[in-house]
Amino acid sequence: MRSDSPHSSSLGTWTNIILAGKEIDEMNIPFSNSFVKTLGDGSSTAFWKEVWIGSSKLCDKYPRLYMLECVQNAMVSDRLQICNATMTYNWNWIRTPCGRTMGKLDSLTELLSGTSLSSETKDKWLWIMSGNERFTVKILSSIIDESLLAIGTNNYETIRNNLVPKKLEIFTWRVIKKRILVKLELDKRGIDLHSVRCPLCDDDLETIDHALIFCKHSLDVWNRIFKWWGLGNFSNLSTNEILRGIAPSQMSNLGRLIWQAVEWVCVYFIWKNRNNRVFHGKMWNTPIALNEIQSKSFEWISHRSKGKKLDWFDWLNNPSVYLTI
Structure with a gap:
């Protein structure tokens, strides 16, 4: 099959989009079925193997004819x-259809009778x-934001926080749905690993909680x-x-959002540094991880906290002042 088909065995752009779409489908967004093939020169x-006429592949609709096809x-x-x-039809059969199969061929030719091709x-x-029938990541991201991020997950009210990037x-x-690929999750999916212990x-076994919280390196960051x-010792x-x-009850509503955003940034950069160690051989460096969390959380939150200006010096030295604003 040619590489410009989205179902091609070669990993072209469309193939990668469709493969990624399987996970989006599981978010109750009908992504994989949102592409429609329109014929030009054909x-x-x-x-036989693509949905281009009707609602199913011709190999599924006419399996007897498909088995007689010389070039499937x-x-x-x-x-x-x-x-x-x-x-005109240019069939290439192993043997000429007959009997009930001939009736299927009549049905197929009737289905194809309205097809038009254009050599241009x-x-x-x-x-x-x-709206313009062109795929863009920006539009898909917007659909995911509206259709997924605002819904409850695991009985939690929301997973939205407008102080961090989408x-x-x-x-x-992905973390809540256990979609990040720690070793134990890979093992559950049947992937053979040398070990499922924390790399x-x-x-201990590398579960999501272990990787992001209880590994001694992650725990040092927390x-x-x-x-x-200024919140004392990290709770389990x-x-x-x-x-x-x-969060502690004395926090204001905005303070809770700020603290939650910092926690999310912390989880994100712990995972990033874990991957740098596993895939790129970089040594874990807790002070550098902490610096990343401090600088990025300040950048992301300050850009999105409407009307609330954050001070960099306070952020580094006394950030708890922002928990009650």
């Missing part, structure tokens, strides 16, 4: 041709979730974060409790 559309990867242009403004244009995919909200959703400390904010909270934004 040279890049698989006759044939394109539409291989089987349909326009000659003097008349549609190429086949193309349209994305029906976009990528952090999406990462948070950083080797003290203790420093709590000390930085689960990842879900952290992402939900468990």
Whole structure:
């Protein structure tokens, strides 16, 4: 099959989009079914193996005919041709259809009777979730924001926090849904690993809670974060409790959002540094991780906290002043 088909075995752009779409479908967003093939000259559309006419693949609708096909990867242009403004069929059978199969061929030719090809244009995919029928990551991100991030998850009211970028909200959703690929989750998916123990400390199985909280390297970061904010010792909270934004009762509503945003940034950069260690061989450096969390949380929150100006000196030295504003 040609590489410009979204179902091609080669990992082209459309293939990667469709593969990523399987996870989006699980968010109750009908992404994989949102692409519609429109014919031009029929040279890049698989006759039997793609949905280009009707609502199903012709190989599924007419399995007996498909089994008689000599070239099962044939394109539409291989089987349909326009000659003097008349549609002609260029079949290539292992043996001539007969009996009940001949009736299926009559049904297929009737289905194809309204098909039109144009030698002047190429086949193309349209994305029906976009007003201009063109796929863009920006539009998809907006759809995910509206359809996913505001819904409850695991009985939690929300996973939204407008003080952080959307990528952090999406990462948070992935953590809650156990979609980040720690070793134990990979093992559950049948991926054979040499070990499912934590690749950083080797003290325990690498679960999501262990990787993001209880690994001695992660825990060192959390203790420093709590000390930085003057909140005493880090409590043994689960990842879900952290992402939900468990906070002392004396915090204001904005203070709770700020603290939750800092926790989310902390989880994000712990995971980033874990991956740098696992995939790039970089040594874990807690002071550098803390600096990343301090600078990025200040940048992201200060840009989004409407009417509340944050001071960098206070942020580094006395951030708890922002918990009651």
